[in-house]
Amino acid sequence: MRSKVLITGSSGKLGKRVLEFNEGLSFLSPSSKDLDITSETSVNKFLNQNSFNTIIHCAALARMMECEENPNKAFLINTQGTLNLVNKVRDIEKSCKTNIRFIYISTDGVYPCINGNYDEDSPTIPYNIYGWSKLGGETTVRSLENFCIIRTRFFDPLNIPFSESADDIITSSIEIDRLAKIINFLVKDEFNGVLNVGNEATTEFLRYISHKPNLKKCKRSDITKNLNFEIAKNASMNISLMKKILSS
Ligand SMILES: NC(=O)c1ccc[n+]([C@@H]2O[C@H](COP(=O)([O-])OP(=O)(O)OC[C@H]3O[C@@H](n4cnc5c(N)ncnc54)[C@H](OP(=O)(O)O)[C@@H]3O)[C@@H](O)[C@H]2O)c1
Numbered sequence: 001m002r003s004k005v006l007i008t009g010s011s012g013k014l015g016k017r018v019l020e021f022n023e024g025l026s027f028l029s030p031s032s033k034d035l036d037i038t039s040e041t042s043v044n045k046f047l048n049q050n051s052f053n054t055i056i057h058c059a060a061l062a063r064m065m066e067c068e069e070n071p072n073k074a075f076l077i078n079t080q081g082t083l084n085l086v087n088k089v090r091d092i093e094k095s096c097k098t099n100i101r102f103i104y105i106s107t108d109g110v111y112p113c114i115n116g117n118y119d120e121d122s123p124t125i126p127y128n129i130y131g132w133s134k135l136g137g138e139t140t141v142r143s144l145e146n147f148c149i150i151r152t153r154f155f156d157p158l159n160i161p162f163s164e165s166a167d168d169i170i171t172s173s174i175e176i177d178r179l180a181k182i183i184n185f186l187v188k189d190e191f192n193g194v195l196n197v198g199n200e201a202t203t204e205f206l207r208y209i210s211h212k213p214n215l216k217k218c219k220r221s222d223i224t225k226n227l228n229f230e231i232a233k234n235a236s237m238n239i240s241l242m243k244k245i246l247s248s
Contacts, residue, residue, distance in 0.1 A: 003101075003187050004028070006052040008037060008085070009059030014105065014154065017180035018056060025187060028052055032059065037081030047088045054101040054187050057085060057141075060134070067130040068229040074129050079136030086140045093145070102147040103186060108172065108198070108235045110135045110151060116170055116201060116234030120151070120194045120241060127230040138194075148186050152197045153235060154179045157211040164216040166223060167205040170234040172198030182246070191245050201236030 003025050009015040010029035019027055028050050036042040037059055060078050061067055067074035082104065089100050109131035111118040126132045141147050153173045174182075174197060182197055199207075209215050224231060 003054050004052045005054045005056055005187060006030075006047075006050065007056045007058060008035060009057070012058055012060075012062070013156070014176060014179065015056075015058040017176050018058065018183050021177070021180045021184045023184060025054075025184065037084055038076050040084050040087075043084040043088050047085075047092060052100070053098070054103065055085065055089065056103045056105070056183060056187065057082060057137075058105050060105070060137075062130070064128060064130045064229060064231070065227075067133060068128060071129045071133075074133040075136060078130075078133035079140070082137035083140040086144060089144060099146050100144075101187065102141055102144050103183065104137060104141045104147065104149045105183075106138050106149050106151045107131060107134045108151055108153045108196075108237055109232070110138065111235065111237070113232035113235040116236035117238050118196070118236070119238040120196055127232070129229070146192060148189075148191055149194045150183065150186070150197050151194065151237065152179060155208070160208050160212045160215070163214075164218040164222070165205045165208050166220045167203045167217050169204045169220050169223075169232060170201050170236050171204060171207070171232065172196070172201055172235065172237045172239060173204070173207055174198045182242075185246065189245065195242055195245070196237035196239050197242050198237050198239055200239070201234075 005025050006028045035046040061074050110124040110126050112125045124135055126135055138149050153171055154176045155173050156176045205217050
């Protein structure tokens, strides 16, 4: 059956790409005005008036600095907003005796991001407000029957928006187009649970230099000296499960 997908955050960086890789999917892509996830009334109204069998939940307050400056807003959008969707999905499932697949775009920032190589069962101890608010969203999604939580970090090779990058920050950051394709795959796949989605670990500098040859090298401490919140040291993830699922 062709999946009918409700996507939140479709005007955002990732949401836009997911819409582009829509092989075999048909999308409902409301603006944040038509579906404001922080409003129970808005969520109930939109989900009552539209039918779908999958949600890809990309909407978030994804800017770390803004999350630190306004934790209430971060938890309202990332945790309460996700809970509003989850509660309505559960209601629809009960009243319509149907099953809705819920794909939640989470972050590698739910891990401590100190030693790296985190697998899906590693302890989740976020290092800043953004991570905690996304972990709150994860918790609500886990109460559903049919869900996939994608822990990730992504970048756009054609638009690397900084002039220098640290050679002592390690991540599993993945190209945005590849992530969008994997999300499309996971809509149709039956995998249920938490999944790390990324590349093999390397430093941020080595990841980006081939896409932006004039990129300058810096240290993590050069970045953190101007910040009043923590960023990752080693956010690398074990991606064995992802490889197994994609090759099956
Ligand atoms: N960027 C990264 O490197 C990264 C890494 C790991 C995970 N993620 C996760 O990936 C997802 C997408 O991130 P992104 O970088 O594409 O984000 P983004 O470009 O900042 O876009 C955020 C989206 O969320 C929507 N939104 C915000 N508040 C909303 C509300 N109250 N109701 C409905 N929609 C609302 C925005 O709509 P408006 O434009 O109308 O405000 C926008 O479409 C997020 O869940 C994020 O946590 C991002």
